[in-house]
Amino acid sequence: MNRRRIWIGAAVVVIAGLAVASALIYKPAIAPIATPSPDSFDGDLKREGARVVALGDCIVCHTAKDGRPFAGGLPLKTPFGTIFATNITPDPQTGIGTWSEAAFARAVREGVSRDGHLLYPAFPYVHFTRISDHDISAAYAYLMSREPVHASAPANQLIFPLNFRPPLAFWNLLFLRSGPREADASQDAQLSRGKLLVDGLGHCASCHSPLNAIGGEKAGHAFDGGVVDGWEAPPLNQLDAAAKPWTKEQLVTYLRTGRASEHGAAAGPMLPVTRDLATVPVEDVEAIATYILSLQKATPPEGAPPQGAPSKSASPEGAPPASxxxxxxxxxxxxxxxxxxxxxxxxxxxxxxxxxxxxxxxxxxxxxxxxxxxxxxxxxxxxxxxxxxxxxxxxxxxxxxxxxxxxxxxxxxxxxxxxxxxxxxxxxxxxxxxxxxxxxxxxxxxx
Structure with missing residues (x-):
């Protein structure tokens, strides 16, 4: 009798587990729509969408070298292989031309394609999920008003078993906290706006944080620095420990122009980001800089001079002498x-x-x-x-x-x-x- 109860209990657990797994893995398709006319979207909403898409760096990842804007095909190198960015122009065959706004929002918030397959987290939906409904609507209006480009992305080149998508459901269970975030009314308005942009649309931690063994951002190490496309994304929480500590004015200038007078020039994956940020209102970049500078840690990295300390050869004004x-x-x-x-x-x-x-x-x-x-x-x-x-x-x-x-x-x-x-x-x-x-x-x- 006891053995029978054990077997029944085990069967119940297995069935329940399979049911949970099925619920996690299976996502229904959302019916395709006829490609909407660009004229069907409000002009102001499309202009807001240009701002949202620039803050999200969408063109940076979704445009191949010498390729058409937003047409995909850019190889994204990961520790697990290469993922090719998809076409997000309104082409009905190879892009998102048949996606409803609901399908677009689900992809942004949950990492699920219109047809129900799970998207790889190289697309930073774990951060984009925080975007407001209005900003998602604006981005949709803008992208659906771009020129359609017929272009299919190459097949991804990933190691086993990550070349199969079902395991992504369990990855999402660990790292995805779906849903938009609201501004914190108890904080300074600029600081709160900056946090929403850095943690959401800007997805800065995606590049500037170390990853764990399964490709998630390491808990407790946000903004500690990472590696992207062979380049180091430096720690954003140690700007005070630089050879010349960053000021807000310098950081705003760097983010908008790609150059700071006392630090250097943007290069590698960061350079196109600065070119996008040059197109958005300066108050957005000021908010981003305010929040980033609020993240600074008291302890400098190993081998760095104390915070604010000038170089050993620096003049009293902090600038190295000519020789x-x-x-x-x-x-x-x-x-x-x-x-x-x-x-x-x-x-x-x-x-x-x-x-x-x-x-x-x-x-x-x-x-x-x-x-x-x-x-x-x-x-x-x-x-x-x-x-x-x-x-x-x-x-x-x-x-x-x-x-x-x-x-x-x-x-x-x-x-x-x-x-x-x-x-x-x-x-x-x-x-x-x-x-x-x-x-x-x-x-x-x-x-």
């Missing part, structure tokens, strides 16, 4: 790598970054002593900058740097980063970067 870089290496015996790197620096870099160069004296470019890449915990971003530079962007040539990947070999690049670290930073020397250079060069060529 600081030369004196810092000359004050001790330079390593062989630094000696080789100094020769390369003088040949290719000193014209823009050297002491007294026109780019600094006339162009007001910051010294490398303040560079986030040069003062980083690893040489990753310094290597990427040398390999890839900052691409020319038409008339917007303020932030341009030629790529040296075709000029210098792996040893040369490693020597260069050894030299700039030793010459311009007071932080500990990096380990030999040559293996990292080889890895990043290979990854870059595969994109």
């Amino acid at each position: 600081a870089a030369v004196e810092r290496v000359a004050a001790r015996e330079a390593t062989p790598a630094e000696q080789r790197g100094a020769v390369l620096f003088n040949a290719s870099c000193a014209q823009c970054h050297g002491t007294g160069s026109p780019m600094q004296v006339i162009g007001e470019r910051p010294t490398l002593a303040f560079s986030t890449a040069v003062n980083g915990q690893t040489p990753r971003n310094a290597v990427q900058m040398i390999l890839n530079g900052i691409t020319w962007h038409g008339e917007d040539s303020m932030n341009y740097m030629p790529a040296f990947s075709g000029i210098y070999n792996d040893r040369d690049v490693a020597d260069l980063v050894a030299y700039v670290r030793g010459a311009y930073s007071t932080r500990p020397a990096w380990p030999d970067a040559e293996p990292l250079v080889a890895t990043l060069r290979k990854e870059d060529s595969a994109q």
